[in-house]
Amino acid sequence: MDALRIAGLRHRYPAGRLALDGVDLAVARGERVAVLGPNGAGKTTLALHLNGLLEGEGEVEVAGLRLGRDTLRAVRERVGLVFQDPDDQLFMPTVREDVAFGPRNMGLDEDRAAARVAEALGAVRMAHAAGRAPHQLSMGERRRVAIATVLAMRPDLLVLDEPTANLDPRARRELAEVLDPLPATMLVVTHDLPFAAEMCDRAVVLAAGRIVADGPCREVLADRALLAAHDLELPCGFDLGLVATRPYAASAPSARRNAISTRVPGP
């Protein structure tokens, strides 16, 4: 069974703009897919559909569960959506309260919610910040806490919207080290093509609301004509041949040790 299956998804905003124009996509369990595309291609709109935050025509199925009004709650537990701006995601006065928000909404009691909080903050190496307020954290730390807020719900599918936006190189590397050991299926919506090359095995290019390319990440990124046709560009001097896919898996033993299990039997 696919972790995600999208068929004929169309979405038109009230102002009339067609943001998604028949998207078809299947993602296998454990796969990591980069969703690339220029501004306005419909990437964020697509991400919002996966959690039922937007409604359109077509079908979305997460781990065999078809998204509909009756399954909205269950789907939201299975899909962890990390927003582009962590200040949108972290709204509680302390990190601990924020990470506990999802598990509490799932109806977990306090002990189990606290265990989820400890587990999720450990996985993103932010356990020391549990009592701090989000505004006291750096952007990189906020991003990792934002990821913890959805990991605490043990999602099947992790959807990251521009995860490296506004991060300095060190925070970006720390983020990659945290994400790499996670076993969850991932959809990484990004402009950061080197990050896609490091993290993802497969890439799709979204343009004008349609998927125009789908293939192994390196092949897609090596197709200069394709990238140029859709306003995508690798950084100047960047050599794909020198990038190891998932370079952080081996270099971050602490991250692996803290790896969180997603959707395992138990609380």
Added chain:
Amino acid sequence: MGGLGVHALDHAGTAGRPGSVVHRLDPRAKVVGLLGITLAAAVAPRGAWVVPAACLVALAGVAWWARVPATVVWRRARVVLPLVLLAAAVVPFVGGGPSVAVGPVHLSVEGLRTFGAVAAAATVGTLSAVLLTATTAFPDVLRALERLRVPRAFTLTCAFMYRYLFVLGEEVGRMRAALAARGFRPRTALGAAAVGRLATALFLRGHARGERVYLAMCARGFCGVMPAGAPGRLGRAEAGFLAALGALVVPVSVWAQVA
């Protein structure tokens, strides 16, 4: 960081010895105890100076117990107190009845008494609030209010305000810096137009952020009702704290009311 100087709020966090008995008390006990002291001072009959005096002794005891330095209390109280006192400062000038002459100015005796009573109550209230925030983190105060059955809508509004004041403050700081970087130096009333546009932009950004925050909440299973937090524990320490404050303030207040 600039703008509203919101990071001053950060420095208004806890002070004194973090591990003190008072700091470790369940926040509910501190909210009830210090609110009780404020109420006792506020409802004391005019002229019953012994009540605010007892309240001040109780507050001094709390400050000593929590090792909150007098300088910290003074620094925080002086931000609020002048504003409160200003409202009452006109009373001696407009009150009727007998008056005393202070140089060329005649002050109403009755008005002076009223001012004294208001000033005493305001001082007690301000010091209570200062000690509460010096010994309890703001999120803990909110949780205490929630557990004391204060409506969720109120505590949630305060929580969002606390969280996003910093975000908005940073945005204001950036926008002001951008104005200043392009040579904006308001010298005339016309400069107000730019500030007005800044306020409009801030409102629109705040509104858009509100919508995104709501979406992010829904994405994590929010269905219109905030989930309840962890329950607190009221034990002997809390009972002792409330009993000590009560022993100092309640008998004096009752005596003042009866007399």
